[in-house]
Amino acid sequence: MAKKSSLTKRASLNILGVIFALLWIFPIYWLLNSSFSTEDALNSRTPSFFPAPFTAQHFQSILADPAFFSALKMSFFTAILVVVVAIVFAFFAALALSRFRFIGRRGLILSVLVIQMVPAEALFISQYKMIDGWHLLNSILGLSILYIGASLPFTIWMLKGFVDGVPVELEESAQIDGCSRMGAFFRVTFPLLGSGIVASSIFSFLAAWNEYTLALVLLSSNDTKTLPLWLQGFSTQMAGTDWGGVMAGSTLMAIPVIILFVIVQKRMATGMVAGAVKG
Structure with missing residues (x-):
């Protein structure tokens, strides 16, 4: 029974x-x-x-549209720049928060969490004025700077969990064998953070690839639209919504993400679980 x-x-x-x-x-x-x-x-x-x-008419019309490839280029280079810069800064910040004890450390950790609670819409005006003052409106660099700032807090917190999971004794052993403190970080700790770096990179990539509202504020030129803004062009007040174009465009937008997930799915799954239980 x-x-x-x-x-x-x-x-x-x-x-x-x-x-x-x-x-x-x-x-x-x-x-x-x-x-x-x-x-x-x-x-x-x-x-x-x-x-x-x-x-297949909807796909044919999209692939024949130069605006699609312009938006694809804008989204791709922005997302790649965000991933590279955010991971580099987050790695060193996670090392500092995990391995060093300094005045204001707890306050810095708390601020990383508090920043996540601030609504993005509350910063739009100040962010627009800042980027406009730097003459970076309608540019990959201007958009990437704000995306990096938005993704850094969570990326730092995630990587800190992985660094905490690497025993500090491994670095101390490397230093006894002649490595410098920085050398021990890169030769011992960094290779063990592969899963965490992959998981953090996926988060940063998706945040930049799918973001819409901030891009809408900063990008007013038709030549510098990201894919979410380009997709908005299938909906007009007079002609209604071209649902076939919207669905085909959404499918093409999802293909790079699916390919990325297929490539890194094993490492990402391991990294997300490990990051959830460490730290």
Whole structure:
């Protein structure tokens, strides 16, 4: 009886898991379905769960639009710059907070957490004036500076958890063998932070890749739009919303993220779990 009860419980949990998986994947399926559906099918009051007739017109029109590749370039270089700079600064900040004891350390750690609670919208005016004063409006550098500032606090906190998980005795042993303090950091600690760096990089990349409101404030030129701003162009007050274009554009936006996840999924999963239990 006990074995039968256990099998029944496992079967129930499996069914429940399948149901949740279907609920989770349905929006993605609907996105793809709408991307390959005709305008008549999308505007019909009767939903169609299969793209019949099938069309690739929405993708063809997007790939023939130079504005898409301009926005792709803007988003890609901005996200890469944010990831590289944020990880470098966050690594050294995490080392300092984890390995050194100095006056104001607790206050600095607390400020890292408090900054996360400030609504981004509350800073828009001051951020706009600052970037305008530096003559960096409508530029990758200006947008990246603000994205880096927004992602740094959480990235520092995440990496600090990973640094805390590396025994300080390993660095002390390296120093006894002749390494300097900095050499011990890079030769011993840094290689052990691979999972944490990958997880933090994914966070920074997604934050920059998907951000919309700050880009809307800083980027007013048609030649410097990011992908989320470019996607807004499929919706107009007079002509309505081109749902086929929106869905196809969203699919193309998701492809780089999916590729990135496939490449680093194992390290990212390990890193996210480890970062949650360390620190």
